[in-house]
Amino acid sequence: MPGKVLIIEDDPTSLRLIEYALKQRGYQVLATVNGLEGIITAQKEEPDLVILDIMLPGIDGFEVCRRLHSGSQTARIPILIISAKTQKDDINAGFKAGANDYLLKPASPTEIISRVESLLSKKITGQARMVSFINTSDIAGLSMIMVNVAAALVEQEKQVTLIDASNSSKGRSGKDKVSSKQQGRVILEVETPDNGSQEPGLETLPSGLRVLHVDDALDGQDGVSESSLDLIQKIGKANDYLLVDLPLKPNYFTSSIIKASDLLVILSDYHIDNLLAAKNTVTLLKFLGVSPEKMGVVLVDPEGKTPNLTANNMKPYIEANLGITLVEVVSFDARMYQLIYLDSQPVIQSNPNQKLAQDLKHIARYVATYNYSGPEPKQSKKVNPLTEVRIDADK
Known part of the structure; x- marks a missing residue:
């Protein structure tokens, strides 16, 4: 299943942890730190999946999501939003913009890999x-x-x-x-x-x-x-x-x-x-x-x-x-x-x-x-930092 994943994330710590988790599973990882660069990279590289933050410099993640979803080259690329914006209106806005899944920070590498594999397996259908x-x-x-x-x-x-x-x-x-x-x-x-x-x-x-x-x-x-x-x-x-x-x-x-x-x-x-x-x-x-x-x-x-x-x-x-x-x-x-x-x-x-x-x-x-969209995303539970590293919420 491993393929090419584009990460659009401006927080260095979050970016490193997501990148490390993906590479451990054999994924090829591309990374950008702002929305416009992410869109250009997605059009050029046509990744199998995009992981997207919302609070980005320049255009925000919602706008990035809309542009990717409406672009002829990128419309069918699954998008996983990982964000500290936990309000129901923000989550709904993400799905409305074209996201396929929405994961709340803090998120563990295990959670991220699970969502990535689920979205990539969905491409089979x-x-x-x-x-x-x-x-x-x-x-x-x-x-x-x-x-x-x-x-x-x-x-x-x-x-x-x-x-x-x-x-x-x-x-x-x-x-x-x-x-x-x-x-x-x-x-x-x-x-x-x-x-x-x-x-x-x-x-x-x-x-x-x-x-x-x-x-x-x-x-x-x-x-x-x-x-x-x-x-x-x-x-x-x-x-x-x-x-x-x-x-x-x-x-x-x-x-x-x-x-x-x-x-x-x-x-x-x-x-x-x-x-x-x-x-x-x-x-x-x-x-x-x-x-x-x-x-x-x-x-x-x-x-x-x-x-x-x-x-x-x-x-x-x-x-x-x-x-x-x-x-x-x-x-x-x-x-x-x-x-x-x-x-x-x-x-x-x-x-x-x-x-x-x-x-x-x-x-x-x-x-x-049947509710194919699944249950509404839930806030991740806190875990012992000595047992598992988690991606912290945006400051």
Whole structure:
């Protein structure tokens, strides 16, 4: 992930500490001490990210942010503001000027690196919202949840592409792929245009949804492919949402996708073994740097015969034991699976009045209304200066 970072900061102590933290992680660092010089450097060097102070000599950080955000060469460069201006109006002004994140001083190197890595990983998605789905149960066909969420978003006139990474580097058997073949038929059968204009591994479903198959994009290569990440970024620039079907056990490539995701939805049935697997997945995601606020769980009733398995009944249990949001409980019996299988199209289109269709639309509403900007920045807590060096507030 390391790339080129431009720091625009006039305080020598803050500049040295940020520069040291970045170089320790392998980043190439450029530095300027005033706003105008920073803008010129950004236009010339086109860094991967800009770290910006507000109180600068000459033009202030807000104006620098506005100019970078409106410039043709610099508009897509993520901007992290680090400032001692802690008032809500200042924070709002920073985001309004075009900042992607706002960190309050005093800030530790650990906090800065975390924000930098988060913003740089976001570039993988080309600024589309990336929502990843992880199936912790052994129920076949749960990829249809993601497909229906995508179809519901398309009904809201959103541009959506599905990314099938469920079989990436043999992360999962092929039984539950988005377009998996079963008994000679293809669920949500793929239609491939003959004009040759599509990207490798990118296919179109009859419903109009597009699917990028990571295995095809990797073209048989072992491990992460820079070309496949470039392809995801290219697709992301033309979409509002990227919905990703991930394997239960992440590899290097899918770990990159996890870190770039804005929201991760865990699919599980209510049996204790699968709930334990869901809890272990939450622990793993936390280890990879994903906050619980970015996770949600969809519980599945595989038989459709458990009347007490409702969102209201299960919410306290999920929040207490998994520590994440319960998005919805869906009934998914064998008869409904067969119906989806025969129709070869999203259930929200073929059977829009079914309860399952309504539950799936509720999941789509959750995805559409989720607070992707995250919680309001909080003042960093003071720490023992003997245990960690922090960047002091501007004097």
